[in-house]
Amino acid sequence: MNKVIEVKNLYKLYRVGDSVVRALNGVDFEIYEGEFCAIVGTSGSGKSTLLNMLAGLEKPTKGEVVINGQHMEQLNEDGLVKFRRENIGFIFQSFNLIGTMNALENVALPLSFRGEPRSIRLKKADKMLDLVNLRKHKKHLPNQMSGGQQQRVGVARALVVDPRIIFADEPTGNLDSHTSEEVMHLMQQVVKEQKKTLVMVTHDDHLATYADRIFHIIDGKIVKIEDNREKREEKEHETI
Numbered sequence: 024m025n026k027v028i029e030v031k032n033l034y035k036l037y038r039v040g041d042s043v044v045r046a047l048n049g050v051d052f053e054i055y056e057g058e059f060c061a062i063v064g065t066s067g068s069g070k071s072t073l074l075n076m077l078a079g080l081e082k083p084t085k086g087e088v089v090i091n092g093q094h095m096e097q098l099n100e101d102g103l104v105k106f107r108r109e110n111i112g113f114i115f116q117s118f119n120l121i122g123t124m125n126a127l128e129n130v131a132l133p134l135s136f137r138g139e140p141r142s143i144r145l146k147k148a149d150k151m152l153d154l155v156n157l158r159k160h161k162k163h164l165p166n167q168m169s170g171g172q173q174q175r176v177g178v179a180r181a182l183v184v185d186p187r188i189i190f191a192d193e194p195t196g197n198l199d200s201h202t203s204e205e206v207m208h209l210m211q212q213v214v215k216e217q218k219k220t221l222v223m224v225t226h227d228d229h230l231a232t233y234a235d236r237i238f239h240i241i242d243g244k245i246v247k248i249e250d251n252r253e254k255r256e257e258k259e260h261e262t263i
């Protein structure tokens with residue numbers, strides 16, 4: 024299996040007044056191609072800090088983050104922007120859609136940063152919206168869609184640039200439990216069918232069970248890595 028993410032001896036310390044907060048306190052792990060991994064922990068445990076380090080949005084105090092063989096901590100700002108654009112898709116808790124653009128235009132947007140011609144952008148976005156089952160909502164503005172539909176647009180937008188890796192930060196945090204389950208199923212399907220690597224951050228133990236592996240984080244340390252594949256398959260069998 025190909026290693027896509029490698030984190031070595033990672034620390035992030037924040038100075039607040041006279042004290043130091045150890046947001047990440049020595050983190051090591053590896054994630055392989057095609058895996059769906061959940062990072063789960065309570066508020067303040069260091070989840071967002073970890074995701075920000077993985078995405079190169081913040082510099083670590085110490086340690087290494089290697090993505091697709093590239094050391095993130097060695098890239099400058101321009102290099103990071105380019106690397107993210109080419110390799111990573113993001114799904115946000117608050118969807119982050121542009122309110123004045125319809126679903127199709129929102130999904131097509133990341134392609135315009137790559138200089139793709141408009142007709143190709145719209146064609147690719149159209150295909151992605153089919154994939155997330157939003158055939159009938161392509162011309163809808165975000166405020167004309169439900170939360171679950173908006174997050175489907177979010178998933179399509181993350182996929183349209185065909186990234187190897189997708190980072191999702193509490194992707195169902197603004198959705199009711201039924202809609203959350205639907206979005207989780209969609210993300211599972213995407214990982215499987217599109218062979219993506221997905222890293223999701225959540226405080227919700229139940230949502231984490233959709234993942235292949237669950238990384239438990241407490242006080243900036245990964246205290247347990249749980250292989251969830253067998254358990255999940257048993258559960259799927261029970262429900263058939």
Ligand SMILES: Nc1ncnc2c1ncn2[C@@H]1O[C@H](COP(=O)(O)OP(=O)(O)OP(=O)(O)O)[C@@H](O)[C@H]1O
Pocket residue numbers: 037038039044045046064065066067068069070071072073226
């Ligand atoms: N910019 C900052 N300056 C100082 N301390 C920070 C900063 N960012 C985060 N922290 C601290 O680092 C720790 C980890 O924060 P982080 O946001 O990563 O937690 P989290 O698990 O994502 O929490 P939540 O689920 O509430 O978003 C917390 O104690 C937080 O107060």
